[in-house]
Amino acid sequence: MREVAVIAYAQTPMTRDAGAQNEVELIMQVVHQALDEVKLNQTDIDFTCSGSCDYLQGVTFAFVDGLNAVSSVPPINESHVEMDAAWALYESWLKIQMEEADVALVYGFGKSSPGELRSIMTLQLDPYYLAPLWPDSVSLAALQAKAMIDNKMITEESMAKVVKRSRKNAKSNPNSQLSGDFSIGDLLSEPIFVSPLRKHDCSPITDGASAIILATKEKALSLCRNPAFITSIDHRVETAQFGYRNLTSSPSIQKSSEVINLSDYSIDAAELHAPFSHQELLLIKELQLNEEVSINKSGGVLAGNIMMSAGLDRIGSMFNLIKSGKVRTGLAHATSGPCLQQNMLIIMESKNE
Amino acid sequence: MSDKEILKADFELGFTYTRSTGPVIGHFLTELQKCKIYGIKGSDGKVIVPPAEYDPVTGETLKEFIEVSDIGKVKTWVWVNQPLEKHPIQAPFAWALIQLEGADTNFLHAVKVKKEKIMKNNMKVKASWALPPKGNITDIKYFEPI
Amino acid sequence: MSEEKILEFEAPIYFKYSYTAGKTTTSFLNSIKKGKLVGQKCPKCRGVYVPPRGSCPKDGVATEEEIELPDIGTVESFTINYLPIPGGAVDPPYVSANIILDGADLAFMHIVDGIDHSEVRVGMRVKAHWKPKNEWKASLENIAYFQPIDEPDLPLNHLSDEKNA
Numbered sequence: 001m002r003e004v005a006v007i008a009y010a011q012t013p014m015t016r017d018a019g020a021q022n023e024v025e026l027i028m029q030v031v032h033q034a035l036d037e038v039k040l041n042q043t044d045i046d047f048t049c050s051g052s053c054d055y056l057q058g059v060t061f062a063f064v065d066g067l068n069a070v071s072s073v074p075p076i077n078e079s080h081v082e083m084d085a086a087w088a089l090y091e092s093w094l095k096i097q098m099e100e101a102d103v104a105l106v107y108g109f110g111k112s113s114p115g116e117l118r119s120i121m122t123l124q125l126d127p128y129y130l131a132p133l134w135p136d137s138v139s140l141a142a143l144q145a146k147a148m149i150d151n152k153m154i155t156e157e158s159m160a161k162v163v164k165r166s167r168k169n170a171k172s173n174p175n176s177q178l179s180g181d182f183s184i185g186d187l188l189s190e191p192i193f194v195s196p197l198r199k200h201d202c203s204p205i206t207d208g209a210s211a212i213i214l215a216t217k218e219k220a221l222s223l224c225r226n227p228a229f230i231t232s233i234d235h236r237v238e239t240a241q242f243g244y245r246n247l248t249s250s251p252s253i254q255k256s257s258e259v260i261n262l263s264d265y266s267i268d269a270a271e272l273h274a275p276f277s278h279q280e281l282l283l284i285k286e287l288q289l290n291e292e293v294s295i296n297k298s299g300g301v302l303a304g305n306i307m308m309s310a311g312l313d314r315i316g317s318m319f320n321l322i323k324s325g326k327v328r329t330g331l332a333h334a335t336s337g338p339c340l341q342q343n344m345l346i347i348m349e350s351k352n353e
Numbered sequence: 354m355s356d357k358e359i360l361k362a363d364f365e366l367g368f369t370y371t372r373s374t375g376p377v378i379g380h381f382l383t384e385l386q387k388c389k390i391y392g393i394k395g396s397d398g399k400v401i402v403p404p405a406e407y408d409p410v411t412g413e414t415l416k417e418f419i420e421v422s423d424i425g426k427v428k429t430w431v432w433v434n435q436p437l438e439k440h441p442i443q444a445p446f447a448w449a450l451i452q453l454e455g456a457d458t459n460f461l462h463a464v465k466v467k468k469e470k471i472m473k474n475n476m477k478v479k480a481s482w483a484l485p486p487k488g489n490i491t492d493i494k495y496f497e498p499i
Numbered sequence: 500m501s502e503e504k505i506l507e508f509e510a511p512i513y514f515k516y517s518y519t520a521g522k523t524t525t526s527f528l529n530s531i532k533k534g535k536l537v538g539q540k541c542p543k544c545r546g547v548y549v550p551p552r553g554s555c556p557k558d559g560v561a562t563e564e565e566i567e568l569p570d571i572g573t574v575e576s577f578t579i580n581y582l583p584i585p586g587g588a589v590d591p592p593y594v595s596a597n598i599i600l601d602g603a604d605l606a607f608m609h610i611v612d613g614i615d616h617s618e619v620r621v622g623m624r625v626k627a628h629w630k631p632k633n634e635w636k637a638s639l640e641n642i643a644y645f646q647p648i649d650e651p652d653l654p655l656n657h658l659s660d661e662k663n664a
Binding site: 019020058116118119122127128129130132133134135136139140142143145146147150192193194195196197239241242243244247 | 356359364366372374378382401402403405409428429430431432433434437438439440441448450458459460461462463469474489490491
Binding site: 358359360361362363364365366367368369370371372373374379382383386487488489 | 503504505506507508509510511512513514515516517518519520521522524525528529637
């Protein structure tokens with residue numbers, strides 16, 4: 001296996017409505033920022049891979065237009081995933097493992113403001129039995145939260161605690177959309193949205209983009225003072241038969257934890273992609289993270305959720321912690337599908353003495 | 354240029370797909386036309402409703418259809434106070450995971466009741482059929498308590 | 500009651516969106532409302548793009564410098580459409596062409612008319628035929644079509660030279 005590291009990360013401010021800025025303008029900012037951070041040009045990039053979803057903005061093949069944000073003359077080696085850009089990072093990592101690239105650029109973008117996000121997310125469901133009924137993303141997550149509450153795994157109060165910490169941590173993240181100090185009492189006095197979820201239990205609707213640069217060890221050490229090495233990576237998906245799943249557990253997380261030997265690492269911090277507060281609690285349980293592990297220093301997706309980039313942002317946020325020397329070994333997690341159907345785990349480490 | 358000066362336009366995008374069903378989903382939908390609900394026997398003998406084409410664990414091709422009841426128990430439910438435009442009921446309603454009698458898995462559908470208070474775990478519900486049925490999952494309009 | 504075997508079913512999906520044109524497209528559309536075609540120039544390769552997208556597809560950098568272009572150009576390629584497109588704005592047969600305006604480095608698609616379709620050719624010089632002024636709005640549809648002008652065709656190699664320059 002080749003040693004691969006994250007060497008640069010850039011993210012736009014996460015906003016409810018990026019308004020005047022179109023997708024290309026959003027991507028261009030972060031691609032240039034990431035390239036500038038390690039003093040590279042597009043011509044130094046061997047492979048470019050992006051993640052996005054056309055349904056968000058209602059423009060088919062929008063990702064092709066997105067390529068206007070990167071220099072593509074002469075032609076570049078490029079690919080795209082119609083999912084979170086964390087999976088574009090996985091593809092790039094593979095490309096480097098295959099020795100077809102030494103340096104890769106990964107970006108994700110999503111403007112959720114133009115459409116009806118809750119219903120658009122229905123399109124990721126089984127189109128025969130589920131989608132015609134139009135269960136929306138919030139309702140499905142609510143079913144999971146309710147099942148967890150009924151099983152006495154969580155309470156509305158423990159969910160509010162997740163939100164409180166997210167908003168508090170987000171105060172030190174300049175890109176965050178939602179931040180501030182809230183008391184549990186304040187949060188619990190908010191009205192119910194889709195029972196048992198309150199609006200603050202759901203990640204916000206966000207516009208934005210982000211970019212990451214990956215490189216082999218040799219390149220990484222010459223370009224970045226403290227790269228975050230990807231020591232272990234795995235992703236698993238559960239059945240699309242929604243009613244077959246036990247929503248109060250995550251067999252995919254359990255399996256991936258085994259595959260990456262998670263228990264062998266002393267994890268300092270974790271960036272968990274939990275679009276709903278109860279999901280963070282389920283992830284902590286399934287990952288068996290103890291109280292010493294610092295969770296979502298960035299605020300996580302409850303503080304800003306760029307669809308199709310939020311998973312990549314967890315990896316980027318962990319890179320920031322490692323690069324700054326605050327974390328030595330970290331866990332980044334990305335998810336996709338309803339109720340944590342698909343999950344990716346990445347161990348990221350500093351190699352500095 | 355301020356955000357207010359930026360041009361905006363509303364539009365509607367339509368994807369007018371026709372979906373092929375294949376033998377398993379096709380059988381389920383065909384039987385719905387007779388107001389009958391069919392599941393399929395999984396590799397471990399459990400009855401999966403609606404029927405899966407392949408076993409979710411072993412990946413084995415599944416073939417043995419089993420008729421189940423249109424009556425079941427609510428295993429989990431949530432309350433939607435403000436239905437979205439596309440939701441199957443345009444008044445406050447519940448989504449529920451329902452275990453039909455004869456089935457070992459849950460079936461997601463809407464439950465029509467007047468008040469959230471009426472909803473309880475393990476309450477018995479029965480399918481309310483759209484007549485005439487067309488061979489679509491929406492032939493079950495929703496479930497109602499009995 | 501039907502006993503028909505279900506082999507397929509219709510599953511149409513409709514979504515409402517609110518499209519935001521963005522800064523660059525807004526500026527282009529506001530100009531065309533006044534009958535002007537305004538493109539943008541790349542600060543790096545000096546390439547001129549109309550309609551502008553706010554970035555140079557070659558260099559991947561932001562384009563800000565605006566440049567007004569004439570409504571005269573050259574047919575870079577074309578096709579004659581005989582089949583109706585659901586929801587299409589124009590009834591077939593019609594000629595859709597890639598037209599490169601004088602001074603621009605990237606073609607865009609529009610209609611060519613005002614000539615027998617069999618006489619349309621690559622390299623043909625064309626000029627915008629604008630709709631009456633009172634019908635103008637923020638749309639490229641203000642140009643009804645492009646029609647030939649009395650100028651010699653541009654040789655093919657000249658067309659490609661222009662673009663590679």
